[in-house]
Amino acid sequence: MPSRASVTCTRASSVPSFLTQTVLIRGLSASMKMTEGKITNWVDPKDKTGEFKRGASQFRNFIKKGGEFPPEAGRYHLYVSYACPWAHRTLIVRKLKGLEEVIPFTSVHWSMLEKGWRFTTPEDAKDSESAAPGENVRADPVPGHEKFTHLRDVYFGVDPEYKGRFTVPALYDVKQGRIVSNESSEIIRMFYTEFDDLLPSKYKDIDLFPQELQAKIEASNEWIYSEINNGVYRSGFATTQSAYTSAVTTLFTALDRVEAHLSSSPGPYYFGANITEADVRLYTTIVRFDVVYVQHFKCNLRDIRGGYPAIHRWVRGLYWGSEAFGGTTEFTHIKRHYTRSHSQINPFGITPEGPDRPILELDDELPAVEYTLEMSKKNLWPYSRRLNLSRAGRSFPTSLIMPVLDSRRASCIQGTIEKLASMCIGRQKYLLSIDRHRR
Numbered sequence: 334m335p336s337r338a339s340v341t342c343t344r345a346s347s348v349p350s351f352l353t354q355t356v357l358i359r360g361l362s363a364s365m366k367m368t369e370g371k372i373t374n375w376v377d378p379k380d381k382t383g384e385f386k387r388g389a390s391q392f393r394n395f396i397k398k399g400g401e402f403p404p405e406a407g408r409y410h411l412y413v414s415y416a417c418p419w420a421h422r423t424l425i426v427r428k429l430k431g432l433e434e435v436i437p438f439t440s441v442h443w444s445m446l447e448k449g450w451r452f453t454t455p456e457d458a459k460d461s462e463s464a465a466p467g468e469n470v471r472a473d474p475v476p477g478h479e480k481f482t483h484l485r486d487v488y489f490g491v492d493p494e495y496k497g498r499f500t501v502p503a504l505y506d507v508k509q510g511r512i513v514s515n516e517s518s519e520i521i522r523m524f525y526t527e528f529d530d531l532l533p534s535k536y537k538d539i540d541l542f543p544q545e546l547q548a549k550i551e552a553s554n555e556w557i558y559s560e561i562n563n564g565v566y567r568s569g570f571a572t573t574q575s576a577y578t579s580a581v582t583t584l585f586t587a588l589d590r591v592e593a594h595l596s597s598s599p600g601p602y603y604f605g606a607n608i609t610e611a612d613v614r615l616y617t618t619i620v621r622f623d624v625v626y627v628q629h630f631k632c633n634l635r636d637i638r639g640g641y642p643a644i645h646r647w648v649r650g651l652y653w654g655s656e657a658f659g660g661t662t663e664f665t666h667i668k669r670h671y672t673r674s675h676s677q678i679n680p681f682g683i684t685p686e687g688p689d690r691p692i693l694e695l696d697d698e699l700p701a702v703e704y705t706l707e708m709s710k711k712n713l714w715p716y717s718r719r720l721n722l723s724r725a726g727r728s729f730p731t732s733l734i735m736p737v738l739d740s741r742r743a744s745c746i747q748g749t750i751e752k753l754a755s756m757c758i759g760r761q762k763y764l765l766s767i768d769r770h771r772r
């Protein structure tokens with residue numbers, strides 16, 4: 334991996350007058366009331382549907398020139414967790430847009446228990462089991478926040494009556510002592526343009542939401558958010574079989590759709606030659622997929638490295654090829670957070686050892702994939718970027734053939750080309766019928 338760029342934490346001047354001990358104590362008692370509902374219960378045990386329902390973000394202001402929150406270097410502090418896919422979006426965009434000197438950030442520790450996210454302490458470094466590596470994993474550095482132990486203290490410092498969840502990312506205005514926004518999809522859009530006057534032209538010119546692609550990006554955001562980004566959570570937090578089955582089936586049909594898109598488009602990015610918002614929003618889920626979602630959230634119809642060659646190539650291209658993606662991906666936080674914070678689904682907090690390597694190198698493949706590719710080169714195995722079953726008079730995209738090979742590998746090996754083709758046709762019909770049903 335390329336080394337990580339260092340970030341200067343710029344400081345703003347005065348401590349907002351209302352950030353007093355009294356407010357903090359009132360805030361903490363309000364929090365006690367709120368957490369009687371246990372924030373570690375992702376689905377209310379009384380909810381018969383068993384479905385995970387994500388609440389709306391509460392702070393939705395915008396940074397704008399001449400507005401209540403004007404763009405200024407060092408004025409805003411970004412609170413994130415390296416574990417969180419939503420917060421990860423903001424770290425990637427902050428780097429892509431060269432905002433390191435303009436927007437300082439702090440990552441909380443990966444542990445998120447009854448009181449929510451906490452800041453790291455000097456004790457954490459003394460025990461390898463609680464170590465939290467990475468840039469800016471630290472105590473809250475904002476002046477006036479010296480006594481803050483948890484992210485909730487920031488929320489209650491802003492609003493002692495706050496009733497929502499204490500989520501990352503949160504973009505905090507140090508000058509006014511207010512949270513600008515805790516909605517990642519909106520924070521990244523502010524980063525695209527609102528600080529451009531403070532940036533050198535090479536960063537100003539980076540356009541992650543170009544006019545000509547906006548409609549396509551918006552359209553893909555819609556289904557990728559609900560079926561993939563949030564789909565993994567809907568699978569993992571479900572507390573009934575039917576809620577889980579419905580979420581996980583939808584998730585994998587959507588991954589098939591991404592695979593079909595990536596294997597038939599020029600790349601290397603989601604919409605062609607340049608990185609866009611679509612890459613940022615999809616990456617943070619996919620890079621966590623094999624590492625935690627397959628096992629912890631039971632998203633195990635397939636994994637990315639074995640079942641989705643085009644997605645696998647795309648995600649590795651971003652991880653290894655871009656410091657903004659690779660340098661902000663902290664697998665220790667990712668693995669430990671999910672497995673040791675979700676007591677509702679992993680009560681003993683055991684972190685699995687695998688998978689073998691959180692992400693494979695660009696030219697590395699699983700032995701089974703390697704074998705398939707080798708056979709294909711020698712024309713002994715009918716798999717290539719596009720499978721050509723000429724004897725059966727059909728050709729199929731990888732996205733279609735890989736799941737068939739995966740689930741029926743043994744019979745494929747012994748079977749004939751015709752049999753393989755008929756299985757592909759079956760799957761194609763199934764996917765088309767789902768598609769029709771959706772419309």
Ligand SMILES: N[C@@H](CCC(=O)N[C@@H](CS)C(=O)NCC(=O)O)C(=O)O
Pocket residue numbers: 372390416417418419420449498499500501502515516517518
């Ligand atoms: N819609 C929000 C979601 C943020 C979110 O749910 N963050 C999670 C971490 S992955 C969190 O902080 N959860 C704490 C909680 O819900 O108590 C966004 O995209 O910014």
